[in-house]
Amino acid sequence: MMPVIEITDLVKTYPGVRAVDGVNLTIEQGICFGLLGPNGAGKTTVIEIVEGIQQPDSGSTLYKGAPVDGRFRKEAGIQFQVTSLQEFLTVRETLRLFRDLYPRTMDINEVIGLCSLEEFLDRDTRKLSGGQRQRLLMALAIINDPEVLFLDEPTTGLDPQSRRNFWDLITLIKSRNKTIVLTTHYMDEAYTLCDEIAIMDQGKIIAQGTPELLLKEHFGDVVLQVPEDAVNGKIDGLGLCTSKQPGWSEIQTRDVDATIRTLLDRGVSLKGMNIRSWSLEDLFIRLTGKNLRS
Amino acid sequence: MKRFLAILRARNMEFIRDKSSVGWNILFPLLLVLGFAVVFTGEPKPLFKVGVIGDPASLRPAAAEFFQTKHIQFIPVDNLEKAIDKVDHFQLDMLVDLRAGKRYWINANSSTGYVLERLLGREGPTGYRRLTVQGREIRYVDWVVPGILAMNMMFSCLFGVGYVIVRYRKNGFLKRLKATPLNPFEFLFAQMVSRLLLIQTITVAVYAGCDYFIHFQMRGSYANLFLISLVGAICLISLGLLVAARLSSEELAGGVLNLLTWPMMLLSGVWFSLEGTNPVIQKIAQFLPLTHLVDGARSIMTEGAGLAEIAPHLAVLTLMTAVFLSIGSLIFRWE
Numbered sequence: 001m002m003p004v005i006e007i008t009d010l011v012k013t014y015p016g017v018r019a020v021d022g023v024n025l026t027i028e029q030g031i032c033f034g035l036l037g038p039n040g041a042g043k044t045t046v047i048e049i050v051e052g053i054q055q056p057d058s059g060s061t062l063y064k065g066a067p068v069d070g071r072f073r074k075e076a077g078i079q080f081q082v083t084s085l086q087e088f089l090t091v092r093e094t095l096r097l098f099r100d101l102y103p104r105t106m107d108i109n110e111v112i113g114l115c116s117l118e119e120f121l122d123r124d125t126r127k128l129s130g131g132q133r134q135r136l137l138m139a140l141a142i143i144n145d146p147e148v149l150f151l152d153e154p155t156t157g158l159d160p161q162s163r164r165n166f167w168d169l170i171t172l173i174k175s176r177n178k179t180i181v182l183t184t185h186y187m188d189e190a191y192t193l194c195d196e197i198a199i200m201d202q203g204k205i206i207a208q209g210t211p212e213l214l215l216k217e218h219f220g221d222v223v224l225q226v227p228e229d230a231v232n233g234k235i236d237g238l239g240l241c242t243s244k245q246p247g248w249s250e251i252q253t254r255d256v257d258a259t260i261r262t263l264l265d266r267g268v269s270l271k272g273m274n275i276r277s278w279s280l281e282d283l284f285i286r287l288t289g290k291n292l293r294s
Numbered sequence: 295m296k297r298f299l300a301i302l303r304a305r306n307m308e309f310i311r312d313k314s315s316v317g318w319n320i321l322f323p324l325l326l327v328l329g330f331a332v333v334f335t336g337e338p339k340p341l342f343k344v345g346v347i348g349d350p351a352s353l354r355p356a357a358a359e360f361f362q363t364k365h366i367q368f369i370p371v372d373n374l375e376k377a378i379d380k381v382d383h384f385q386l387d388m389l390v391d392l393r394a395g396k397r398y399w400i401n402a403n404s405s406t407g408y409v410l411e412r413l414l415g416r417e418g419p420t421g422y423r424r425l426t427v428q429g430r431e432i433r434y435v436d437w438v439v440p441g442i443l444a445m446n447m448m449f450s451c452l453f454g455v456g457y458v459i460v461r462y463r464k465n466g467f468l469k470r471l472k473a474t475p476l477n478p479f480e481f482l483f484a485q486m487v488s489r490l491l492l493i494q495t496i497t498v499a500v501y502a503g504c505d506y507f508i509h510f511q512m513r514g515s516y517a518n519l520f521l522i523s524l525v526g527a528i529c530l531i532s533l534g535l536l537v538a539a540r541l542s543s544e545e546l547a548g549g550v551l552n553l554l555t556w557p558m559m560l561l562s563g564v565w566f567s568l569e570g571t572n573p574v575i576q577k578i579a580q581f582l583p584l585t586h587l588v589d590g591a592r593s594i595m596t597e598g599a600g601l602a603e604i605a606p607h608l609a610v611l612t613l614m615t616a617v618f619l620s621i622g623s624l625i626f627r628w629e
Contacts, residue, residue: 053472070475073475074475076473078473080466080473082466083469083470084462084465085467085470086305086308087312088308088312089307089308093304093307097303097304100300101471101474101475101476102474102475103475
């Protein structure tokens with residue numbers, strides 16, 4: 001099957017910065033693709049070049065095998081990281097405005113139901129809460145019943161409850177066989193929503209694949225977290241791979257059963273112990289040597 | 295068409311619901327016109343204006359003495375007919391023709407004409423032929439009202455279009471629209487039509503409202519007046535679009551718009567006639583769209599000018615519109 005989006009050797013420089021440095025990506029139909037990375041990694045620039053908002057210095061982007069053109073604008077839904085709306089209009093009027101800009105659209109009531117906008121339909125868009133506003137922006141992005149939906153850091157700045165609600169909404173839209181391209185710096189968001197991810201840092205793709213495969217590829221082990229006062233030097237000299245976190249000793253191991261037996265043998269109380277899987281955040285630190293939000 | 299109408303409707307709603315903006319657009323000209331009506335009613339002019347055809351230096355010294363009288367402004371005149379019209383409308387207190395068969399004109403209803411006539415006669419045998427006209431006085435408020443309304447249109451068109459588009463660009467709304475099938479022409483045309491509808495409606499309402507109390511002198515046709523205001527507004531909106539084509543800083547846009555509006559406010563004959571001022575200023579004024587809008591509207595209202603007389607103003611405004619729109623559309627950027 002032909003990929004929905006193909007990006008080849010994309011380069012974009014700003015004065016003094018190589019924002020995108022030879023990016024190659026292929027995004028297949030019907031998946032949720034996550035572009036991950038810290039702020040300034042070049043995610044938004046890549047996305048905006050694909051959307052035709054910015055021009056690359058070199059390289060190409062194809063939508064369904066053809067350059068981005070009028071057809072793309074009709075078939076793509078876009079939610080920018082930062083956007084403003086026409087002032088003094090209500091939610092309903094804003095929906096109508098955007099509906100009238102497209103030749104083919106979803107039924108407006110369906111969009112309202114999907115994004116749960118019923119409660120604040122007649123409210124001025126300037127008086128919406130953060131979560132309500134994101135739901136409206138999502139509604140505007142899907143109003144043309146898009147084939148491909150671009151969401152640029154859609155949950156940044158939302159409280160945990162609103163983020164969860166937004167994830168449900170994205171999952172619902174995904175179930176309608178839409179291709180979704182999501183940028184985020186929340187690794188849990190990417191893990192929950194994305195079928196495939198690419199991790200970007202300093203303008204380059206440094207890893208790509210399904211989240212599970214990437215974690216398996218880079219981490220064959222799990223982490224046992226034991227309260228520091230329970231360990232108290234009892235496992236020194238055993239050759240276990242340990243690291244200290246505030247209040248905790250962390251032990252990385254491929255054989256959980258054997259490690260637990262060793263701990264019990266040494267009289268380490270397992271009360272308060274956690275077994276933690278590696279996260280995409282850990283993967284990022286391992287790949288780049290730095291924290292995602294640093 | 296659907297996209298154009300969507301943007302037009304949205305912009306109209308945005309403007310109408312922005313009550314402070316609507317209020318300002320209506321109140322500002324209303325207060326100015328009414329203010330001038332109160333302040334200048336019945337005030338005598340501080341200076342006599344005498345139009346002169348021919349060169350007073352060619353006269354005998356005794357006869358030329360009148361032309362050195364203090365507190366009289368002598369304005370060289372080429373076009374006799376227009377000058378007579380001005381005496382008729384009290385814009386000139388007297389007209390003197392020094393060519394063969396010397397003549398002078400005064401308005402029989404004008405007290406200043408009478409005084410000047412006595413002055414001219416007192417300086418010796420004049421040998422002038424006396425001619426009079428009978429026109430009704432044009433009060434300052436009659437003269438200034440086309441200027442005030444045109445100035446209000448200028449502010450509304452330049453700031454209401456130029457500044458608003460720069461704001462849309464700065465806050466990312468234009469970028470959001472760029473991601474839709476809307477094209478720049480549809481967007482800009484909708485902005486233009488929206489402002490045109492609103493400013494024409496407001497101007498007609500303010501004119502009618504003031505006229506009810508003040509009874510402006512209107513010697514020409516309302517159709518022509520509407521036509522020149524329409525063409526003038528399109529020209530000023532185009533200038534606003536040109537300013538907004540690229541700028542993304544509201545502060546800079548504000549500065550540029552002020553840089554454009556202030557010279558127009560001072561040099562386009564809004565408040566005072568440029569007759570008798572420095573010729574360089576008069577030349578510069580001809581390059582300002584507001585000059586043509588004010589002159590055209592004023593000539594219709596105070597002189598009864600017809601389509602033929604205002605045609606040069608319409609032509610210049612149309613030409614300027616074409617230039618502004620061509621450059622504006624060439625350099626326009628969504629971001």
